[in-house]
Amino acid sequence: ANDQAFTVHLSHGTITVTPENPGKPGEPINPGEGSANYPDGTDKTGLTDTVNRTITYVMIDGSKAPDAVHDSLSYTASKVIDKVNGEVLETKWSANQDFKDVDSPSVKGYTPDKKTVSNKNVAHDAADITETVKYSAxxxxxxxxxxxxxxxxxxxxxxxxxxxxxxxxxxxxxxxxxxxxxxxxxxxxxxxxxxxxxxxxx
Missing domain, CATH: 3.10.20.470 (Ubiquitin-like (UB roll))
Incomplete structure (x- = not known):
């Protein structure tokens, strides 16, 4: 007589982490003994990006210039993690963004080389932006x-x-x-x- 053979199929569950519901890198994903851990980059810091912009104003003749302008854009990611082996299966970052246009301040008797500073379609992983506006007498x-x-x-x-x-x-x-x-x-x-x-x- 043949022994009965039964097969059980299991698939890998997934978990999605976001800045609101982040993971804890190095800690177990699942309650079971020997569970895979959350991978690096799944905590709040790893799921957020900031791109900073600094606009500096310079008077070519060395006179007092308008104050610098600082602003920034914030981005968030969601990552799908394989609960069994802790691999990141998918990463989705929020869409590219535009910095607001900043008109160069008017300084009586001087002309800036850029009327407006404009930075558009900036991705989450862009380098910080430094813009310099020079004023000529x-x-x-x-x-x-x-x-x-x-x-x-x-x-x-x-x-x-x-x-x-x-x-x-x-x-x-x-x-x-x-x-x-x-x-x-x-x-x-x-x-x-x-x-x-x-x-x-x-």
């Missing part, structure tokens, strides 16, 4: 007019060109010396004899 003009108070006539006009907050290298001394040498006396000098510095009013 705008062109500025100044003029110095010499007037004869007795006749009301303009003796001469010196036109100066430069950039915001820059020194012109110009003082009134040479011209005043010339006119006093011709018998004029100084009534007033708006520059107080100081070097003319360009303003920030374009």
């Amino acid at each position: 705008d062109a500025q003009k100044a003029s110095v007019t010499y007037v004869d108070d007795k006749t009301g006539k303009t003796l001469k006009v010196d036109n100066l060109n430069g950039v915001t907050s820059a020194k012109s290298g110009y003082t009134t001394k040479a011209a005043i010396d010339t006119y006093t040498g011709l018998g004029y006396t100084l009534v007033s000098d708006d520059t107080n004899g100081n070097e003319v510095v360009f303003d920030n009013d374009d």
